[in-house]
Amino acid sequence: MGSVPVLTNIVMRTVSLYAAANSYRMRTMSAESPLTEITTCPRCGKSPLTEAAGALQCKACKVEYPSIGGIPWLFAEPDASLGEWRNRLHFALQQLSNEAAGIKAELQNDGLIDLTRQRLEQQLDAIDQHRNALRKILAPIDIQSSQASYESYLALRTRLPSDHGIATYYANIHRDWSWGDTENAASLEQIKNCAGDVELGKTLVLGAGAGRLSYDIHMQMETELCVAIDFNPLLMLVAKSMAQGDQLELYEFPLAPKRAEDFAVLRKLAAPAAVRDQFHLVLGDVLRPPFAAASFDTIVTPWIIDIVGDDLPFQAARINNLLKPEGRWLNFGSLAFNHADKARCYSAEETLVHVEKAGFAPATVNEVTIPYMCSPASRHGRQETVFSFSATKQSDVKAPPRHKALPDWIVTGKDPVPALQAFRTQAVSTQVYAFIMSLIDGKRTIADMAKILEQQKLMTTDEAIPAIRNFMTRMYDDAQKGKSL
Ligand SMILES: C[S@@+](CC[C@H](N)C(=O)[O-])C[C@H]1O[C@@H](n2cnc3c(N)ncnc32)[C@H](O)[C@@H]1O
Structure with a gap:
């Protein structure tokens, strides 16, 4: 209430x-x-x-x-x-x-x-x-x-993807616009290698993040027009400031600070110069791209195809649909699909098959190892063997079904919430957890609580002790994690 x-x-x-x-x-x-x-x-x-x-x-x-x-x-x-x-x-x-x-x-x-x-x-x-x-x-x-x-x-706490907050990929801002010259140059080089001598024309960058790669592509690869789309407003608003030549100061909170002063480092963020004309930022969902079919000569997917929840064949068909005839798909980034269905966690080989099945000619692949998120203030930093490819559209394929991230009863709030079995199960365990939480008074032990659960006929003491301990361990871990930025 x-x-x-x-x-x-x-x-x-x-x-x-x-x-x-x-x-x-x-x-x-x-x-x-x-x-x-x-x-x-x-x-x-x-x-x-x-x-x-x-x-x-x-x-x-x-x-x-x-x-x-x-x-x-x-x-x-x-x-x-x-x-x-x-x-x-x-x-x-x-x-x-x-x-x-x-x-x-x-x-x-x-x-x-x-x-x-x-x-x-x-x-x-x-x-x-x-x-x-x-x-x-x-x-x-x-x-x-x-x-x-x-x-x-x-x-x-609602969904977009539930694990995606304002600060997800916050570190990218600092890499893009402060200390990341080497990494940014390596990324652009991959795109240049993929593109070869062919002009990019009208270009769309999906999941553009804080925007540096899109900016570099537009400034250095003579795109006719470059549209960068992402759904995170923090990243896009920073990209906007940078593109128009503003300066920002923001703290970086490195993952593994090297020294005491590295726990929070005030960084100056700026682009080398204000972006030239025909550079556009769009806030939106790449799974529902707000663009007309056959609008682009080139679509770039940097570090995104394995991030989004949508199955690769659908993504590939969507990209096909947005490209003009003979348009090109340039992919760049890691390949680490993470889905509950193992069949959807594609290998590099399977990825290429799906690209071809989506109406593209066999892709030209390039794999090199580049530094990734190696902040000078952090002991943590990765090497990533990136999987880049260029694939030319050969034929149209059927447009994929429109992506529905969430059912209407969540988004509009006007339809009844369905009484799914999973929700009922969850409701029962939530009640038990809420009851256990209500027993915490700073005096009772786990054994005391287990006895009360038995008196309430919820479970036997023997079952209750390990269950309460597991639950408390998770609560304790969450409370500890809640302390970090
Ligand atoms: C791994 S980051 C890569 C960012 C950027 N391409 C780069 O290389 O630095 C993935 C990006 O995809 C964006 N993203 C993830 N799912 C998205 C979606 N459904 N629609 C739009 N953007 C999405 C995130 O906000 C994030 O900026």
Whole structure:
């Protein structure tokens, strides 16, 4: 019951913030956008988008797609996705606040040595500044702070992919725009090797991240037009700042800091120069690409085909569909499919077969080992043998079914929630877990709790002891992990 006022609060806030985003949109999209020539509605997948009052819209679906910080927000459900990213931003901010509160509590310990105290104070200061920086950059998706508690966000945590937050791939920002010259040059070289002498023409980069590779391709490979799409607003808003020649300062939090001062490193981020014309950023889902069929001469997939949840044959058919006849698919990155179905975790050989089955001529493959995310402030860094290929479209294939990441009862919230067996099972275990949690009073032992579970006829003491211990171990691990950035 306690969560109802919180939910109402969130709904009210969403309404008022959306109004604020609308007024932002009015200011950011004014001139006729060349994007209207190549975009289609991500909802119906058919109708071209038109521009009206500074926003893109689908007349057939009667949906308006806002511009967020000057970047078209082309998600099939623009309101739901905006609300979801806003929640994820608040969740990240809450985590940072919790982290700061934890450090403050640790600083109360008089037994800390001076170096530890100094490091914690620096980290605390960096977290505070980082929090402010994130709020500033992401102001276009959220202009005020949320009052909702950390606990309610944990409970409400929704999907895009559930493991994907605002700060996922945050490290890429620093690699792209601060210390990563060597790695960025190695990435561009792979694309150049794949492309050979053929001009790229109209180019689309799927899953462009913080945008450096797209920028380098556009600046150094004479693309006629370059569109970079990603669904993460932090990465895209940073890419926008960089592309227009702005400078940003952001903290890097290396994975394995080399020295005390490396726990939080303030980096200056900048592009070598403002990007030239015909470079476009789009916020949207690559599984529902908001582009018209046969719009592009080249599609680049950097470190993405094994990341998205969609099966490779569908991705390949979608890419085919977006390419003009004789268009080219340039892939670059690791190959580490991770899916519950082992049959979908394709080898390099299987990948090439699926590329051909999707209407492409046999691909030319290039594999080299390059450094990956080797921050100078971190002891951690990888070598990756990247799997790059160039494949030319030979024939059209049937367009794949439109991707539905989530059922309507989640996205619109208007259909009944189905009583799936898996949900019932989950409900029972959640009740048991909630009951166990309610028994924690700082006095009872695991054995005491097991006896109560037996009295409640939930399980025998012998069954309960290992079950409670497992559950407590997980809770304890989560609590420990919750402390790290
Ligand atoms: C491994 S990173 C690669 C980023 C960039 N291509 C690079 O090489 O640095 C994967 C990127 O794909 C994006 N991504 C993942 N799933 C996506 C989806 N369904 N739609 C749009 N972007 C997605 C993530 O936000 C992230 O930026």
